């Protein structure tokens with residue numbers, strides 16, 4: 001586990017990182033909830049918001065639902081059908097990219113976060129829509145419990161979305177890059193993404209250079225998108241033991 005207070009990677013320049021002590025954050029779920037609820041503080045009236053996917057985002061949506069009930073005016077673009085269902089359950093108004101060119105903010109979970117705030121995403125299979133939404137937002141905030149923080153990516157098998165046709169040959173080409181992989185299944189049936197594609201879960205030994213690997217993968221015919229999110233976020237909110245931390249990445253443009 002990384003000690004953020006002593007790790008210089010998280011030197012604060014743009015905005016001070018912040019640690020809010022909270023009691024009783026003992027379980028992973030409580031930490032996810034704390035991170036999700038903290039993220040709601042970044043939402044302002046009138047914003048259009050990219051709504052990520054996963055169990056941490058659930059808590060954000062629940063909180064946003066409460067704020068909407070109290071009069072907050074927002075619109076969200078969901079990154080999965082599950083998120084769309086939750087947003088509807090919490091009465092969060094929705095929109096889409098036919099109405100909105102650029103989102104004010106997107107908030108999403110992650111499966112792994114490295115020292116440089118690069119991410120592995122796609123554990124829930126929503127990586128393509130998540131990347132589209134994150135890439136079309138002015139700011140992407142990542143929310144997670146502390147267990148997602150790693151020094152180097154690759155402990156979590158990298159999800160890669162591929163077209164169903166010929167997935168077997170696409171898988172062989174990915175394996176040549178050094179991965180052990182399998183086709184994702186749920187209850188013994190092939191898992192199909194919200195875009196009608198398949199997911200290959202690819203275990204690389206480690207991923208010391210995520211950008212290079214992402215670029216290599218994207219050159220392979222049949223690969224739709226990878227779960228590597230590189231340089232897309234400067235802010236992560238981490239629920240840890242007894243506290244929630246807002247960490248801002250050191251900006252390379254500021255001396």
Ligand SMILES: O=C(CO)[C@H](O)[C@H](O)COP(=O)(O)O
Nearest residue numbers: 054055056109122123124126
């Ligand atoms: O990338 C994702 C889905 O595609 C999720 O954001 C990621 O899997 C984290 O999920 P959780 O908050 O449930 O741990």
